[in-house]
Amino acid sequence: LRRVVKIRIVQFLLVAIVFLLWQFLSNEGFLNPIIYSNPAAIASNLVVVFSGKGTVAGFYPNLYATLLALSLGYAIVVVVGVPLGIALGWIRTFGAVMEPLIIAFFSIPSIVLYPIIYLVFGLGVESKILFGALVGFFIVVSNAVAAAKHVKREYILLGDSLGFSRLQTLRKVILPMSAPYVMTGLRFGFSLTFIGVVAGEMIASTSGLGRLVENAVQLLNTTDFFTLIVIVLLIATLGNLLLSYVEKRMSRYKLA
Amino acid sequence: MSSGGGRERGGVTTTTTTMTTTTTTTNTKEKKKPKFKIVALQGVAILAFLLAWQALRSLNVVSKLFLAAPSELLSGSWLGVLPSFTGALWSTILIILVSFLATAAIGVTLGILLGHIDFAFQVLEPFIVWGYSVPKIIIFPLFLITFGLGVNTVIAYAVIGPFFVILLNVLSGVHDMDKQLLLLADSLGMSTLEKYWKFVLPYIVPVTFSGLRQALIQTVIEVLIAELLITTLGVGGLINQLTFSFETVQLFAVVTILALIMIFVNLSLLKIESRLGSWRA
Numbered sequence: 001l002r003r004v005v006k007i008r009i010v011q012f013l014l015v016a017i018v019f020l021l022w023q024f025l026s027n028e029g030f031l032n033p034i035i036y037s038n039p040a041a042i043a044s045n046l047v048v049v050f051s052g053k054g055t056v057a058g059f060y061p062n063l064y065a066t067l068l069a070l071s072l073g074y075a076i077v078v079v080v081g082v083p084l085g086i087a088l089g090w091i092r093t094f095g096a097v098m099e100p101l102i103i104a105f106f107s108i109p110s111i112v113l114y115p116i117i118y119l120v121f122g123l124g125v126e127s128k129i130l131f132g133a134l135v136g137f138f139i140v141v142s143n144a145v146a147a148a149k150h151v152k153r154e155y156i157l158l159g160d161s162l163g164f165s166r167l168q169t170l171r172k173v174i175l176p177m178s179a180p181y182v183m184t185g186l187r188f189g190f191s192l193t194f195i196g197v198v199a200g201e202m203i204a205s206t207s208g209l210g211r212l213v214e215n216a217v218q219l220l221n222t223t224d225f226f227t228l229i230v231i232v233l234l235i236a237t238l239g240n241l242l243l244s245y246v247e248k249r250m251s252r253y254k255l256a
Numbered sequence: 257m258s259s260g261g262g263r264e265r266g267g268v269t270t271t272t273t274t275m276t277t278t279t280t281t282t283n284t285k286e287k288k289k290p291k292f293k294i295v296a297l298q299g300v301a302i303l304a305f306l307l308a309w310q311a312l313r314s315l316n317v318v319s320k321l322f323l324a325a326p327s328e329l330l331s332g333s334w335l336g337v338l339p340s341f342t343g344a345l346w347s348t349i350l351i352i353l354v355s356f357l358a359t360a361a362i363g364v365t366l367g368i369l370l371g372h373i374d375f376a377f378q379v380l381e382p383f384i385v386w387g388y389s390v391p392k393i394i395i396f397p398l399f400l401i402t403f404g405l406g407v408n409t410v411i412a413y414a415v416i417g418p419f420f421v422i423l424l425n426v427l428s429g430v431h432d433m434d435k436q437l438l439l440l441a442d443s444l445g446m447s448t449l450e451k452y453w454k455f456v457l458p459y460i461v462p463v464t465f466s467g468l469r470q471a472l473i474q475t476v477i478e479v480l481i482a483e484l485l486i487t488t489l490g491v492g493g494l495i496n497q498l499t500f501s502f503e504t505v506q507l508f509a510v511v512t513i514l515a516l517i518m519i520f521v522n523l524s525l526l527k528i529e530s531r532l533g534s535w536r537a
Binding site for chain 2: 003007010011014035093096097098103104105107108110112116118188191194198199202203210213214225229232236237
């Protein structure tokens with residue numbers, strides 16, 4: 001237990017040193033504050049931005065646009081990815097046919113598909129949703145496939161000998177046994193979906209936090225720029241922490 | 257590959273490997289007979305995909321301004337883009353190789369050094385996982401401001417992105433190593449260097465390879481993103497230019513060629529990876 005405390009202290013110190021060094025270099029003029037801002041300015045600007053004032057135009061509508069794209073994109077990933085992955089892992093022939101094709105398709109660097117997506121779907125929220133879903137999809141599917149494949153034969157046989165129907169086997173054996181591993185995929189899937197959404201916004205989109213970041217840079221308003229970065233990183237971190245918590249709770253159901 | 261154990265830490269990496277290794281093992285276990293049926297069904301699936309894609313154009317669901325059909329790609333009306341594409345491709349591949357070698361060198365070295373120190377591993381792991389999982393594209397403008405509108409920006413950005421995947425894989429490889437092997441090495445009176453050369457390095461080869469494969473894909477993505485955002489360089493710049501001048505057939509041709517190249521590269525590397533995985537066991 002002492003070791004854990006020690007680790008936390010060192011981690012805290014590392015973060016503190018980075019911020020203090022940044023502030024120090026900025027104060028002493030080694031880092032141009034117009035380009036690299038500084039933590040104190042960013043922290044106070046954070047309050048201003050969240051109160052809806054300041055120089056960030058339309059913060060809340062754009063925050064909403066990003067969160068909307070994120071949640072709808074992630075919803076697609078969860079609703080399509082998990083059942084597809086389970087089916088691929090569970091139904092042998094289906095998996096044998098489709099899995100290599102899916103691996104091949106997702107070998108394509110997702111970013112080259114984004115121009116095609118926004119040509120077809122426009123620069124609105126639809127493109128971001130689809131691109132986010134595309135980026136987050138594979139990790140969720142592949143984890144679900146691996147999870148369903150690794151359900152022990154003995155448990156499925158046990159179900160058979162109890163006279164389970166296919167549906168019962170799915171509900172009582174496959175799903176509960178895969179859940180913890182599927183959850184790991186869902187955690188990474190969330191991060192990647194968010195990466196996709198933000199990337200879409202930065203490259204070509206009419207709204208969202210990524211757009212605001214680009215605007216702030218063009219106006220060379222670096223304090224706004226860093227403040228928005230902090231907000232984006234906060235969203236990513238909070239989402240990840242929440243899903244890690246769920247994952248940890250679920251891993252209790254892992255069987256050796 | 258230990259199938260269950262590695263999955264919590266660095267979940268991305270280990271699960272993808274388990275997935276592929278299991279495919280190959282089941283393939284060899286099953287009889288050769290149904291393999292033909294599977295390939296035939298795969299052919300049907302690909303054909304269905306192409307037909308659906310063609311139908312979107314033939315039935316005019318999407319305007320030809322925005323979507324090129326497979327038939328148009330086959331007709332070769334895009335061949336005019338080839339000279340500028342091969343030029344751009346060459347410079348992009350060079351940038352990808354330079355960035356990848358740099359990340360690989362830094363990532364593997366740091367991973368081995370840090371993996372050796374348990375305490376450092378435990379302190380840094382959350383930061384590395386965090387660095388892996390946040391959208392790094394958001395700090396791209398910072399690179400632009402610092403390194404200018406050129407190749408330097410692309411390389412710097414493409415070195416940072418994939419760094420975390422490599423580090424995560426190498427670290428967990430060294431960390432998960434069988435402690436008894438190390439004890440054995442100690443009892444044989446090996447020096448630290450010898451221990452690394454004969455035990456640690458061979459042990460982490462499969463995990464490292466997996467990390468490097470993912471990092472290479474990531475490098476390709478980051479380089480293309482940087483080029484798209486800078487809009488004038490390499491293949492990303494070309495894609496950007498074709499998109500905004502609505503040269504849709506040429507755009508689709510370029511994307512299709514890139515897609516085929518990357519499918520080939522990734523599948524080949526996956527094959528090697530699954531070989532390496534079984535070799536260690």
